[in-house]
Structure formats: structure tokens, C-alpha cells
Amino acid sequence: MIEATLGSLGRPVLQAVAAVGRVALFALQVVGHILRPPFYLRELGSSLVQIGWHSLPVVGLTAIFTGGALALQIYAGGSRFNAESVVPSIVAIGMTRELGPVLGGLMVAARVASSIAAEIGTMKVTEQIDALVTLSTNPLKYLAVPRVVAATLAMPVLVAVGDAIGIMGGWLVGITRLDFNSAAYLKNTVDFLEVWDIGSGLVKGAVFGFIVALMGCYHGMNSARGAQGVGAATKAAVVSASVLILAANYILTEAFFSS
Amino acid sequence: MIELAQVQKRFGENRVLQGVTLTIASGTSMVIIGGSGTGKSVLLKCILGLVRPDSGMITLDGQDVTKTDRDAFLARFGMLFQGGALFDSLRVWENVAFRLLRGPKALPKAQAREIAIEKLRRVGLKPATADLFPAELSGGMQKRVGLARAIAAEPEIIFFDEPTTGLDPIMAGVINDLIREIVVEMGATAMTITHDMSSVRAIADNVAMLHGGVIRWTGPVGEMDATPDPYVQQFIHGRAEGPIEAVR
Numbered sequence: 001m002i003e004a005t006l007g008s009l010g011r012p013v014l015q016a017v018a019a020v021g022r023v024a025l026f027a028l029q030v031v032g033h034i035l036r037p038p039f040y041l042r043e044l045g046s047s048l049v050q051i052g053w054h055s056l057p058v059v060g061l062t063a064i065f066t067g068g069a070l071a072l073q074i075y076a077g078g079s080r081f082n083a084e085s086v087v088p089s090i091v092a093i094g095m096t097r098e099l100g101p102v103l104g105g106l107m108v109a110a111r112v113a114s115s116i117a118a119e120i121g122t123m124k125v126t127e128q129i130d131a132l133v134t135l136s137t138n139p140l141k142y143l144a145v146p147r148v149v150a151a152t153l154a155m156p157v158l159v160a161v162g163d164a165i166g167i168m169g170g171w172l173v174g175i176t177r178l179d180f181n182s183a184a185y186l187k188n189t190v191d192f193l194e195v196w197d198i199g200s201g202l203v204k205g206a207v208f209g210f211i212v213a214l215m216g217c218y219h220g221m222n223s224a225r226g227a228q229g230v231g232a233a234t235k236a237a238v239v240s241a242s243v244l245i246l247a248a249n250y251i252l253t254e255a256f257f258s259s
Numbered sequence: 260m261i262e263l264a265q266v267q268k269r270f271g272e273n274r275v276l277q278g279v280t281l282t283i284a285s286g287t288s289m290v291i292i293g294g295s296g297t298g299k300s301v302l303l304k305c306i307l308g309l310v311r312p313d314s315g316m317i318t319l320d321g322q323d324v325t326k327t328d329r330d331a332f333l334a335r336f337g338m339l340f341q342g343g344a345l346f347d348s349l350r351v352w353e354n355v356a357f358r359l360l361r362g363p364k365a366l367p368k369a370q371a372r373e374i375a376i377e378k379l380r381r382v383g384l385k386p387a388t389a390d391l392f393p394a395e396l397s398g399g400m401q402k403r404v405g406l407a408r409a410i411a412a413e414p415e416i417i418f419f420d421e422p423t424t425g426l427d428p429i430m431a432g433v434i435n436d437l438i439r440e441i442v443v444e445m446g447a448t449a450m451t452i453t454h455d456m457s458s459v460r461a462i463a464d465n466v467a468m469l470h471g472g473v474i475r476w477t478g479p480v481g482e483m484d485a486t487p488d489p490y491v492q493q494f495i496h497g498r499a500e501g502p503i504e505a506v507r
Contacts, residue, residue: 130309131344135358136333
């Protein structure tokens with residue numbers, strides 16, 4: 001009885017530990033291959049376009065609406081303390097430190113982790129990954145490394161663009177709905193924004209990009225057979241990437257800003 | 260020469276290969292027959308190193324395949340997969356020339372494309388096919404492209420996994436004839452797994468029947484019909500009654 005209870009409690013713990021171990025080993029393998037030839041530059045280029053360029057609209061739209069809503073919220077909250085003037089600086093700090101990288105990361109996780117997992121999962125079930133091996137090509141190096149490198153490089157750029165668009169969203173709402181003077185709003189934004197506010201967000205972006213592509217590749221390469229297997233891998237990729245982004249965000253925020 | 264000695268493989272409780280012993284002489288065409296789920300594909304993947312056997316030994320020209328240089332070993336092989344396994348994101352010619360474009364002996368793009376078009380022509384496809392994507396091709400055309408990719412680097416050994424599955428009888432006949440012609444022309448060692456008896460008769464020099472995780476019978480294709488083995492007789496005549504259970 002006690003043995004069975006302990007067993008039922010211990011089994012999921014052991015499974016979770018084993019899963020973490022498998023992901024960590026996969027991550028180490030990917031990192032280990034980044035600087036070792038052969039280099040698949042064409043695949044890297046196409047991944048940069050797929051992950052970076054094609055994610056711009058979704059990141060931009062997310063940022064502009066978030067920046068606008070943030071301005072409205074801070075104005076409403078700030079007016080309780082006669083502190084409406086903090087809107088530009090808080091919008092800028094909020095976007096660059098937190099909302100730009102986190103919301104951008106989550107949107108990219110939804111778009112990119114799912115598509116990578118579905119693509120690689122389908123390749124696995126249609127034996128394309130076996131075909132790569134028989135053609136003397138390491139699937140991890142050919143499929144995972146270019147995607148992980150591309151996402152790690154592209155995500156900070158997406159975050160930077162998202163930051164700028166988000167701040168612009170706040171500025172638009174500020175001058176059209178909240179009676180801010182345009183020049184004063186922009187001056188306030190620039191005066192209070194520090195380089196590390198932007199830098200920390202870009203570092204977060206790189207980490208989140210790594211997580212997104214890693215989860216997409218890991219779940220795709222471990223996809224079970226059939227349409228259901230690919231569907232499950234896609235779902236697992238998005239869920240795990242999103243949760244890891246939020247967890248990593250907390251850890252990085254602690255590391256960067258806790259005094 | 261490919262030699263398998265007492266090769267065993269299990270997946271959980273399912274003992275798929277229970278001691279397979281088989282010899283495939285150089286320059287001959289061996290066809291492995293057997294029902295669905297008897298482990299034919301697993302056997303083929305064990306030789307290629309895609310699946311690691313639990314025990315037993317597989318040698319290629321006397322060398323243990325698990326101890327040879329992997330890239331050099333795989334460079335001697337070509338494989339036609341059951342569903343073609345063409346890379347969706349690459350054009351037909353890039354699929355065919357995949358090996359030629361990569362690795363230490365990579366050819367210039369123009370030369371690799373020329374060879375790819377030549378190989379496509381060899382399998383009966385027009386040069387215009389070269390710039391299409393796999394999704395734009397019919398099943399039979401995809402099989403031919405897969406065949407062109409398998410022979411592109413002129414391998415010494417070619418594996419064919421269910422080469423006629425999913426094709427109409429005429430296209431199956433075309434693929435069988437192509438395989439036979441190419442194997443003879445290249446002097447390659449061929450190993451085909453199939454349960455299509457028309458393929459067996461068109462492609463094989465020798466036949467081996469895999470059943471119950473072991474090689475049940477092996478011999479020249481000409482002796483297949485005369486063998487008294489009840490398992491082989493039931494299989495080649497497609498009888499529901501016999502020692503092989505119809506429901507597995």
C-alpha cells in the first residue's frame with residue numbers, strides 16, 4: 001500500500017527529471033555543434049528569414065497594442081497620485097525591460113516553436129530524418145543548429161523593433177488620447193531610459209530565442225508516429241517554450257535587477 | 260559482402276528480430292519477404308545503423324559495421340525509402356544531388372545539377388521535373404526521384420524499402436524494371452524488402468523469408484516456388500490458411 005503510493009508519487013518525479021535531463025543533453029549537443037564544421041549557411045539564412053523576418057508583423061502588432069494599453073493603464077493608475085507625467089518613462093522602461101522581450105518571446109514561441117516542431121516532426125514520421133542519416137548528414141546539425149542559431153540571433157532584433165514600436169504605441173496614445181505634448185513625451189522617454197534597460201531586454205530576447213527553437217527542434221525530433229504524434233509534439237513545443245520563457249524571464253530579472 | 264550473424268532486436272516486450280543470420284554476396288540482389296510487422300524494415304535499419312541491434316554481428320566485407328568510420332560506411336550506400344522520404348523544402352534536383360552538394364567531396368552546384376538531371380533522365384523523368392518541389396509530383400514520380408537520389412552518388416550497395424507500395428500495377432512494374440536494370444548496370448549489391456511477389460520475381464537473385472524473428476527460408480529465386488516450406492508456400496500464394504496466422 002505504502003509502496004504503491006510512494007511509487008505513484010515517485011514515477012512522475014522520475015519522469016520529469018529524466019525529461020529535463022534529455023532536454024539538457026539535447027541543448028548541450030546543439031551548442032557543441034555550433035562551432036564545429038560543416039556549417040549549413042544556406043539553412044541558417046533561410047531560418048533567419050523564416051524566424052526573424054516573418055515574425056516581424058506579429059511582434060510589431062503585439063508591441064504597438066501593448067504600448068498603447070500600457071500608456072492608458074499607467075495614466076489611469078498614475079492619476080491617482082497626480083503622477084500622470086511618468087507615462088512616457090514607465091512605458092519605455094516597461095516595454096524594453098519586460099513586455100517587449102516577454103510578449104515578443106511568447107508570440108514567437110506560438111509562431112515559430114509550433115512550426116519548427118510540426119516541420120521536423122513530419123520529417124521524422126515520413127522518414128526524411130532517416131534519409132538524412134543515410135546521406136551522411138547529421139540531422140541535429142542540419143536541422144536543429146541552424147534554427148537555434150537563427151532564433152538566438154533574430155530574437156534580439158525582433159525585441160529591439162518591438163521596443164521601438166511599443167514605445168511608439170504609447171506615444172501615439174499619449175498625444176492623441178492623453179493630451180501629452182509630442183516633443184515633451186519623446187524627451188521624457190529618452191531622458192529616463194538607460195542603455196541597460198534596452199540591453200537587458202535584448203539579452204532576454206536572445207535567451208528566449210534559444211529556448212523557442214530548442215523546444216521546437218527537441219519535440220519535433222522526438223515526435224511520435226502519425227498525425228497525432230506530430231500534433232502532440234507541436235503542442236508540447238509551444239507549451240514548454242512558453243513556460244520556460246516565463247521561468248527564464250524571472251531568473252534573468254533576478255540576476256539583472258535584484259540589488 | 261554483407262553478413263548478419265544472430266542479430267537480435269527487441270522493442271519493449273516485442274522481440275522483433277530473434278537471431279537473424281543471412282549472407283548477401285557482392286553484386287547480387289537479395290529480396291527479403293515476410294508479412295507486415297515481421298521486422299523487415301528493422302533489419303534493414305540495423306544494417307544501416309539507424310537502429311542498434313541488441314546483440315549479434317553485422318559485417319560489411321568482413322568489417323564490423325558498428326566499428327567502421329560512419330561517413331565512409333554510409334557513403335557506400337544508397338537507399339530508396341518506402342514513401343520516397345524526399346525533402347519537401349528542396350527542389351527535385353537538390354534532393355537528387357543532396358549528397359553530391361555536401362561533404363568533403365562536394366561538387367560545384369552546376370556540376371551536381373547536371374548529374375542530378377542525368378540521373379532523373381535515367382529513371383525516366385524529364386529535365387523539367389528538376390525544378391519542381393516534391394509535393395508537385397505524383398506518387399510514382401516521387402518514387403522515381405527517390406530512386407534517382409539513391410543512385411546519384413553511384414553507391415556500391417542499394418537498399419529498397421517496399422519500392423512498389425502504394426503504386427498502381429503498371430507503375431509498380433516500371434519501378435521493378437528500373438531497379439533491376441540499374442542494379443545490373445551498376446553491378447551494385449541490392450537488398451530489397453517487400454511483400455509484393457511481382458517485385459520479388461522481377462528484382463531478386465536470391466530470396467529470404469523473415470518470419471517469427473528469424474530467416475525461415477533462403478535460396479535462389481528460381482527455387483522459391485519448388486520449396487516445400489509451408490510458410491514460404493503460404494506467403495507466395497497469399498493463402499489465408501496455413502502456419503502463418505492471418506491475424507497478427
